[in-house]
Amino acid sequence: MSDTPMALEGVRVLDFTQMMLGPLCTQTLADMGADVLKIERPGKGEWMRSMPMIGEFVGGDSAAFHAFNRNKRSVSVDLKHPDGRALLLEMSKSCDVVAENFRTGVMDRLELGYEDFKAANPKIIYASGSGWGAGSYMAEQGMPGQDLLIQAMSGLMMNTGRRNDPPTNCGTAVADFAASQALAIGILGALVARDRHGVGQKVETNLYSATLNMMGQENFAVLNQDIVLERSEEGIASCWNDAPYGGHPTADGWVAIAMCPLQKLGGLIGDNELAALDSWADRDAVKLRIDRATVSKTTAEWMDIFREADVWSAPIRSSKDAMQELVDVEPERLVEMEHPKAGTIRAIANPITMSETPMKLRHVPPQVGEHTDDVLTEFFGAERLADLRAKGAV
Secondary structure, eight states, rough: OOOOOOOOTTTTEEEEOTTHHHHHHHHHHHTOOOOEEEETTTTTGGGGGGGOBTBBBBTOHHHHHHHHHHEEEEEOOTTSSSHHHHHHHHHHOSSEEEOOOOOTTEEEEEEESSHHHHHTTTTTTEEEEEEEEETTTTTTOOOOOOOOHHHHHTTGGGGSTTTTSOOOOOOOHHHHHHHHHHHHHHHHHHHHHHHOOOOEEEEEEEEHHHHHHHHHHHHHHHEEEEEEEOOOOOSSSSEEEEEEEEEESSSSSEEESSSSSSHHHHHHOOTTEEESSTTTTHHHHHHHHHHHTTSSSSSHHHHHHHHHHHHOEEEEOOOOHHHHHHHHHHHEEEEEETTTTTEEEEOOOOOOOSSOOOOOOOOOOOTTTTTHHHHHHHHHHHHHHHHHHHTOOO
16 A cells, blocks of 8 residues: 555545535545535434435434545534634634535525635635526526436436337436536636636536536537437337347346447347448437347347457446446455444445555544534633533534
């Protein structure tokens, strides 16, 4: 293990984030070594802690909370208490980043907006994530900014699934993920700008813009080629690609095939007439012919054939199967933690690798306010902490 400090060691973040967009962003920074101070409501904490996933909790908190809050320290502060607000502004003088993803205007009303922190620390980087973007048309209309609604409004749901099926959402919160990583990249760029040019600034992103950007190639075609994207009738996995591109049934499951010349594929599946079809204009007919052929063998049998022929293909499997493979053969893609209430828990590791400043597990997802005493003593000393507790600010 390298003795070099972690990539963001020495960077301190005041983290007011909640749900997925913000917490995944700040966890990305924490995994790189930033000291992320998660500011939570005294006693209750971030409200995602109490939102069960599949009706269950892990060690008293939501699985979603555990997934996005490792390597952080939890500090309980009452944002509505004047001494609590003053405390946070004072702390920001020793911080590099403030991160939040409340509804637009909430932090300003609490007197903890960008201008408030900028007055306390002119070089602060204030990172804000929202659903639609501050001042945008949708935000002004009062549209709630939530992942499923963003998928609906962006065109993503209408581009997914079969032509005659209802609009189909993705199986995970892709808008939140895209925005979380965009915000993290913006923060990293702002840190470089501050260190090179001496300027602090506000960094913003939103679910809608990040999702539109994720669909950049499709949207470019709509904007510049005067086309209407249409789903295929038989389940080509994209409005953008010709056949083959999608899942096909086998004797015992499913197999995905991506971008193979029809003449080559036809020879492999025993359909010599497949090459006579046009891979775009006839893509639904191509899909049906492939389906009729692939049900004749098991997924494993097809994978042997396709791998031998260098066809881009993969078995379609469940999340349970994928996770069991990681546990059995690729544990390096996981991070294992000893949680004080849940015992041993596993999570997906940070996907970034760094040769000289590797990621380290420093903190399991924290209990509400677990680090309040340690952090505030570091900043202000034990006497000030005792005074703040007596006033009910923390």
